[in-house]
Amino acid sequence: METRKQFLKKIGSGAAALTAGAFFNPMKTEKLKEKLDSYSGTAVEIARNEDFWAQVQQAFTVDRSLINLNNGGVSPSPAFVQEAMKKHLDFSNQAPVYNMWRILEPRREGVRQRLARNFGVDTEEIAITRNASESLQICQLGFDLNPGDEVLTTDQDYPRMINTFKQRERREGIKLNQISIPVPAEDDAEIVRRFEEAITPNTKLILMCHIINLTGQILPVKKVVHMARKKGIPVIVDGAHAYAHFEFDHADLDCDYYTTSLHKWLFAPHGTGMLYVRKDKIKDLWPLMAAAESQDEDIRKFEEIGTHPAANFLAIGEALTFHEGIGSSRKEARLKYLNDLWIDEIVDGDKVVLHTSRNPKYACGIATVEIKGMEPNELNSTLWSDYRIITTPINHEQFRGIRVTPNVYTTREEIDRFVGAMKDQIKKV
Numbered sequence: 001m002e003t004r005k006q007f008l009k010k011i012g013s014g015a016a017a018l019t020a021g022a023f024f025n026p027m028k029t030e031k032l033k034e035k036l037d038s039y040s041g042t043a044v045e046i047a048r049n050e051d052f053w054a055q056v057q058q059a060f061t062v063d064r065s066l067i068n069l070n071n072g073g074v075s076p077s078p079a080f081v082q083e084a085m086k087k088h089l090d091f092s093n094q095a096p097v098y099n100m101w102r103i104l105e106p107r108r109e110g111v112r113q114r115l116a117r118n119f120g121v122d123t124e125e126i127a128i129t130r131n132a133s134e135s136l137q138i139c140q141l142g143f144d145l146n147p148g149d150e151v152l153t154t155d156q157d158y159p160r161m162i163n164t165f166k167q168r169e170r171r172e173g174i175k176l177n178q179i180s181i182p183v184p185a186e187d188d189a190e191i192v193r194r195f196e197e198a199i200t201p202n203t204k205l206i207l208m209c210h211i212i213n214l215t216g217q218i219l220p221v222k223k224v225v226h227m228a229r230k231k232g233i234p235v236i237v238d239g240a241h242a243y244a245h246f247e248f249d250h251a252d253l254d255c256d257y258y259t260t261s262l263h264k265w266l267f268a269p270h271g272t273g274m275l276y277v278r279k280d281k282i283k284d285l286w287p288l289m290a291a292a293e294s295q296d297e298d299i300r301k302f303e304e305i306g307t308h309p310a311a312n313f314l315a316i317g318e319a320l321t322f323h324e325g326i327g328s329s330r331k332e333a334r335l336k337y338l339n340d341l342w343i344d345e346i347v348d349g350d351k352v353v354l355h356t357s358r359n360p361k362y363a364c365g366i367a368t369v370e371i372k373g374m375e376p377n378e379l380n381s382t383l384w385s386d387y388r389i390i391t392t393p394i395n396h397e398q399f400r401g402i403r404v405t406p407n408v409y410t411t412r413e414e415i416d417r418f419v420g421a422m423k424d425q426i427k428k429v
């Protein structure tokens, strides 16, 4: 009969490693990074290496009784990001005015430095916000506009951001113009042309997505920014879905204003976002909440939001460590691979249509698919009620379908079950 010690030793290597708790301990976090570093091969080879991704999957505490293919909405955080946040929160509550304000809050500067380094910009150009909405509204509401001034965006931009400009229309008498974008869009010049043709002498501001949330379409940000810059028109880039999703940095975009959520593809705590403003543009952009005149040229003026938890913002550091441990190019290749797996199995271009480009330059881990003759809402509900699979329905005037966004913790077996469920539904039409 085995002794208790033998038993514990046996489960120590297997079962314990399978619990996310194995990664709560900082030593184990280091071990995970060491393990991931030990794999050789190109990003595309690693994307197919289930052994590598098994290590990554174990860092999450996700509910495996369901299949979550809506990671685009908001992502779960790895266990040690959650743990770091809880630890900071507990410490804050011992004496918030001292521990949170005097000890933890100044550490935000370290997170700012790391975000800046990751994005390839100066530390003094990064503000830490609560989400992409906040970062975007700082920009959308922070430019002075007069009645009759026009702003330009697409009819596929995020509804909250469109509503932000619509409120300025009602409140200040500005005018919102929207262009349409082809689905999918695989011709950069055509996108630039559509924006350029819609510019009038009154156009003062452009808002564009880096990734369109409805289809996963990646847009040619740098080309639009350069076209608009020549005309003196600022471009606000909505990167809610792009940052830490696929490999790029600021040099690939050359934009003056970039906004993102960190609780989507960076897997940082919920309620975290980032705003980049080029150094010489900070002065002329008003913050959402008023700041002192002495802060006019300080990126921190955008963080004057009153009392808030320090815990969320500090745990962005752990999320960055996890992200950098996987590596942007490996993450990008895996997300694309997971989508390719199901797309190859079910999309026939006839009964089952994809509204997302298959060219890796134009899409990565987000894809939208339509079963002809089936309502997206109905398909979405059936996938949940009959198979415990979460997707999200997309209903746009130009296209419809369900949006599928796997994550680095998604297993091949989960994708196989999704394929099986979709095949069942395809047979019905």
Ligand SMILES: Cc1ncc(COP(=O)(O)O)c(C=O)c1O
Pocket: 072, 073, 131, 132, 133, 134, 157, 158, 209, 211, 212, 213, 238, 240, 241, 261
């Ligand atoms: C394109 C786009 N912009 C902005 C947002 C807003 O993000 P958040 O709700 O994290 O502020 C989203 C959210 O999904 C989005 O898809």
